[in-house]
Amino acid sequence: MTKQEISIITSVQNPRVKGWTQLLDKKGREKQGQFIIEGVHLVQEALTSGAAIDTLVYAGERQYELPAGMLEQAAALGIECLAVTESVLSKCTDTLTPQAVFAVLRKLHWEPANLLESAASPGLVVVIDGMQDPGNLGTIIRSADAVGATGILLGKGTVDLYNPKTVRSTMGSMFHLPIAQGDLQLVLPEAAAQGVAVITTSLQGESDCYAFDFRQPVWFVIGNEGQGVSPQVSALTTEHIRIPMQGRAESLNAAMAATVVLFEAMRQRM
Known part of the structure; x- marks a missing residue:
């Protein structure tokens, strides 16, 4: 040329x-x-x-x-x-x-049905409920890619996947795994009915993330930066886990907390 x-x-x-x-x-x-x-x-x-x-x-x-x-x-x-x-x-x-x-x-062609097809296998799906920061979403997609997650589900009210800042933050990971968008009120019960553990993090979690068994099929729900997982979606989860902390920080950034949990899941699965 x-x-x-x-x-x-x-x-x-x-x-x-x-x-x-x-x-x-x-x-x-x-x-x-x-x-x-x-x-x-x-x-x-x-x-x-x-x-x-x-x-x-x-x-x-x-x-x-x-x-x-x-x-x-x-x-x-x-x-x-x-x-x-x-x-x-x-x-x-x-x-x-x-x-x-x-x-x-x-735009990507994935649908929630693509994630449900493998729900019974030991899949690891990251579910996003109302996250607003494009950088956080992009970082979580990168972390999900890094640990070998099998997919990502974006719920209503979540920042646009195709926002230029989100796209840049994924550093190309958005092309490496299925990312679907759907109604969590409809999709999460379907996953649970197939035997998936639908979990989220909470300061009042029953067990810590290092004691939870990630070798089973897991859909991990991450919420809004300020309010966390909505009450409606939280009611659809099967277990709340916590991230143990020894210092004085009260909580972690949403993307950081998600990364901690996802890498523990990878450690157990390896």
Whole structure:
């Protein structure tokens, strides 16, 4: 691909550019069924993981910043590759100093039924109830990926998975395991009926996380940063566990607490 062959989109008024810009907003993402990932690492992860990339967009003047073979790999997969100017790149991205590439993807196709299919096996599903901080959600997805969790279920009222900050915080882990969205009031009873232990953390937990048996099928519920798990969802859990602490801190950040529990689950399963 020579520089002379590249046709560069230069106007922020271009219809394609306007469509990409709308993906920075949740309403635009819902309307188009797409979302944006920014930066070399995320695009590479999406390419390697076989994510549903529709378009790869890069800064024509900074093509040299792309890893060797990235455009050729994308083209071989049938992905549209388009060059744009810096002004267009800045218009379509969420970061202050955008990297030289972003990609437009179709939203993930997973459904709660995909998680329930393996509920009877010793699966480990992370359930999110009303979490609001995109960084926390992204961190939990990374931790779930790191410990080999079998899936993630996002309940109503949780921050948008496709929020640019959430997407960046996952560091590509969102492409490594099933992530579904659904009504916890409907899905959790189905999981429990299949013999899954539906658990959550609580300062009044019956046992600590190191005594609980994570070798069984477990769905672990994590709540809102301030209010925790909602009373309605808490009533659907089968057991409350606690994280023992020797210091004077009263509690842990939601993402940190989730990570502690998930790595204990991995330790036991290993």
